[in-house]
Amino acid sequence: MAEIDKVNKKLAGKIKVFKGTECDILKDGSLDLPDSILAKLDVVGVSVHSYFNLPRAEQTARVLRAIDNPHVDIFFHPTGRIINRRPPIDIDIDAVIGLAKKTKTVMEVNSFPERSDLKDEHVRKCVELGVKLAIDSDAHATAHFALLENGIATARRGWAEKKDVINAWPAEKMLGSLKKS
Numbered sequence: 001m002a003e004i005d006k007v008n009k010k011l012a013g014k015i016k017v018f019k020g021t022e023c024d025i026l027k028d029g030s031l032d033l034p035d036s037i038l039a040k041l042d043v044v045g046v047s048v049h050s051y052f053n054l055p056r057a058e059q060t061a062r063v064l065r066a067i068d069n070p071h072v073d074i075f076f077h078p079t080g081r082i083i084n085r086r087p088p089i090d091i092d093i094d095a096v097i098g099l100a101k102k103t104k105t106v107m108e109v110n111s112f113p114e115r116s117d118l119k120d121e122h123v124r125k126c127v128e129l130g131v132k133l134a135i136d137s138d139a140h141a142t143a144h145f146a147l148l149e150n151g152i153a154t155a156r157r158g159w160a161e162k163k164d165v166i167n168a169w170p171a172e173k174m175l176g177s178l179k180k181s
Contacts, residue, residue, distance in 0.1 A: 020043035022045045024046055025048050025062060030066075039180075044072050052089050060092040060096065061132075068097065068103055072103075073105065074105065076108040076110065077108060077131065079117050080117070081117055085114065099130050107126050110136065111135060112137060120155075123154060123158025135155055147160050
């Protein structure tokens with residue numbers, strides 16, 4: 001964080017580098033970083049990266065506990081699927097979207113072709129309820145940024161507009177919409 005502060009000071013007025021993380025949701029729904037660290041970050045995303053085969057009620061409760069954390073801003077690749085490699089987790093997506101509405105948790109539209117997560121029907125539910133979205137490429141290489149078109153297409157099929165997608169907004173408006181605001 002100190003290094004990012006130095007970079008931001010050096011680049012003042014040009015660009016801003018955000019302090020953020022993708023936290024793992026642990027089996028009980030707690031997170032792999034303490035709240036004392038999460039509170040210092042600009043953006044906190046959470047993801048299921050383990051325990052993919054929990055029963056539906058347990059998996060749903062786990063995710064609900066995580067997104068109810070006051071420091072969590074975005075729920076990444078909500079179903080955890082990787083097409084042709086891993087099925088989606090068994091989760092009550094309606095309950096997750098419902099709590100996301102209450103907690104102002106943003107739902108990710110992951111553009112990586114093997115993920116394609118959220119589905120357009122889930123995007124539509126988010127739009128109907130006023131749950132904000134973030135479209136990203138899940139980039140692990142610079143070439144992956146070209147994949148954003150996939151997520152944009154999914155968001156459009158779900159009737160999302162610019163007003164529904166926080167990372168289509170100016171940076172200060174986006175940051176102002178997150179939970180810490």
